[in-house]
Amino acid sequence: MSEVDEALKRLTRFLDKHGLKSTSQRRLITRIFFDERFRQDHPSVEDLYVRVHAEDGRVGYATIYRTLKLLVDAGLASPSRLTDNQTRYEPDIPGEHHDHLVCTACGAILEFEEDGIEVLQEAVAQRLGFRLADHRMVLYGAPDDPCRAPACPREAVVR
Amino acid sequence: MSEVDEALKRLTRFLDKHGLKSTSQRRLITRIFFDERFRQDHPSVEDLYVRVHAEDGRVGYATIYRTLKLLVDAGLASPSRLTDNQTRYEPDIPGEHHDHLVCTACGAILEFEEDGIEVLQEAVAQRLGFRLADHRMVLYGAPDDPCRAPACPREAVVR
DNA sequence: CTATATGCAAAACGTTTGCATCCCT
DNA sequence: AGGGATGCAAACGTTTTGCATATAG
Numbered sequence: 001m002s003e004v005d006e007a008l009k010r011l012t013r014f015l016d017k018h019g020l021k022s023t024s025q026r027r028l029i030t031r032i033f034f035d036e037r038f039r040q041d042h043p044s045v046e047d048l049y050v051r052v053h054a055e056d057g058r059v060g061y062a063t064i065y066r067t068l069k070l071l072v073d074a075g076l077a078s079p080s081r082l083t084d085n086q087t088r089y090e091p092d093i094p095g096e097h098h099d100h101l102v103c104t105a106c107g108a109i110l111e112f113e114e115d116g117i118e119v120l121q122e123a124v125a126q127r128l129g130f131r132l133a134d135h136r137m138v139l140y141g142a143p144d145d146p147c148r149a150p151a152c153p154r155e156a157v158v159r
Numbered sequence: 160m161s162e163v164d165e166a167l168k169r170l171t172r173f174l175d176k177h178g179l180k181s182t183s184q185r186r187l188i189t190r191i192f193f194d195e196r197f198r199q200d201h202p203s204v205e206d207l208y209v210r211v212h213a214e215d216g217r218v219g220y221a222t223i224y225r226t227l228k229l230l231v232d233a234g235l236a237s238p239s240r241l242t243d244n245q246t247r248y249e250p251d252i253p254g255e256h257h258d259h260l261v262c263t264a265c266g267a268i269l270e271f272e273e274d275g276i277e278v279l280q281e282a283v284a285q286r287l288g289f290r291l292a293d294h295r296m297v298l299y300g301a302p303d304d305p306c307r308a309p310a311c312p313r314e315a316v317v318r
Numbered sequence: 319c320t321a322t323a324t325g326c327a328a329a330a331c332g333t334t335t336g337c338a339t340c341c342c343t
Numbered sequence: 344a345g346g347g348a349t350g351c352a353a354a355c356g357t358t359t360t361g362c363a364t365a366t367a368g
Binding site: 059 | 321322323325
Binding site: 087101103104110112114116117120121123124125127128129130131132133134135136137138139140141142143144 | 244260262263269271273275276279280282283284286287288289290291292293294295296297298299300301302303
C-alpha cells in the first residue's frame with residue numbers, strides 16, 4: 001500500500017475516533033502532503049498551499065494551516081524548523097526516521113540516518129533522568145567539490 | 160576575567176575593526192546578554208528586551224534586534240530555534256559547547272555535552288561529502304519522578 | 319437536523335525597515 | 344563635522360481567529 005493510502009487510512013481512523021469529519025479538503029491536502037515526489041522537497045506551508053490551491057481553487061491558507069495542525073494531532077506529521085522564519089511540516093511515516101543536513105552553499109536539504117547517534121541520545125536522556133520522546137538534529141555544512149546534494153542548484157554554489 | 164568582560168572586549172575589538180561605534184546601548188545589551196544568571200534561562204528576545212528596557216527605558220525592540228544581529232556577525236552569539244515561533248539567541252563562549260534537552264512536562268531547558276555524538280556527526284557529514292560547520296540538536300523527553308531539571312516549576316508538571 | 323469545517327478578511331505575532339534625530343569618533 | 348546608531352512607528356511575512364456560510368454524518 002502506498003504511503004498516501006496508508007496516511008488516508010490513518011487519518012480516517014483518527015477522524016472517526018474523534019467525531020471529526022472527512023472532508024474533500026482534508027483528503028486532498030493529505031494526499032498531496034504524503035505524495036512521494038512532493039514531500040521529498042521538504043516543502044514549506046506556502047509550497048503546499050500553492051499545490052493544493054492549484055487543484056482546488058477555493059482552498060485558502062486557513063484550511064491548510066488547520067489541516068496541518070490536525071495531522072500533527074493525529075500523529076501523521078511533525079513540525080520542523082529547518083530554516084528561519086518558516087515552519088515546515090514533515091510526514092511521520094511509521095518505521096522511517098531520519099535527520100537533516102543543510103548545505104550552507106546552496107540550501108539543499110539532505111536526509112540521513114545514523115543509529116549510533118540515536119543510541120547515544122537515549123543514553124544522554126537517561127543520564128539526565130528523562131525518557132526520550134523525540135529529537136531534532138540538523139547539521140550544517142559546506143559541500144566538497146563537487147557538491148553531492150541531489151537538489152543542489154549548481155549556479156548558486158559559492159565557495 | 161568574567162564572561163561579561165570577555166564579551167565586551169571581543170565586542171569592542173570587532174567594532175573598532177569595522178569602523179562601528181561603541182554605544183551605551185550596545186554595551187548594556189551585551190552585558191545583560193552575557194550575564195551568567197540571565198543567560199542560563201535561555202531568554203527569548205522579549206525577555207532580553209524587558210531586562211534591558213528596565214535599565215534604560217529609552218531602548219526599543221529595534222535596537223535589541225539590531226544588536227543581536229551585530230553580536231551574531233561578531234561571532235559572539237548564535238540564533239537557536241529551541242521553541243516554536245521565537246528565535247532565541249545564545250552567547251558563544253569560546254571553548255564551551257552544549258546541546259539541549261527540553262522537558263515535555265514543564266518546558267525546562269537543560270544543557271548537556273556528549274562528545275561521542277559530535278564525533279558521529281562529523282562522520283556523517285564526511286560520508287555525505289560535507290565539511291561540518293555547525294549543528295543543532297534538541298532532545299525532548301518526559302522526566303523521571305522526581306524531575307531533575309534545575310528550573311522545573313513543580314506545580315506545572317503533568318504526568 | 320446539528321455539529322463540525324470552511325472561506326474570507328481581519329487580527330495577531332515576531333521581526334525588519336524608513337526616516338528624522340542623535341551621538342560617537 | 345560626519346558617518347554611524349537610535350527611537351519611533353509603520354511595514355512586513357507568517358500564522359491564527361471571528362464569523363457567517365456550507366457540508367458531513
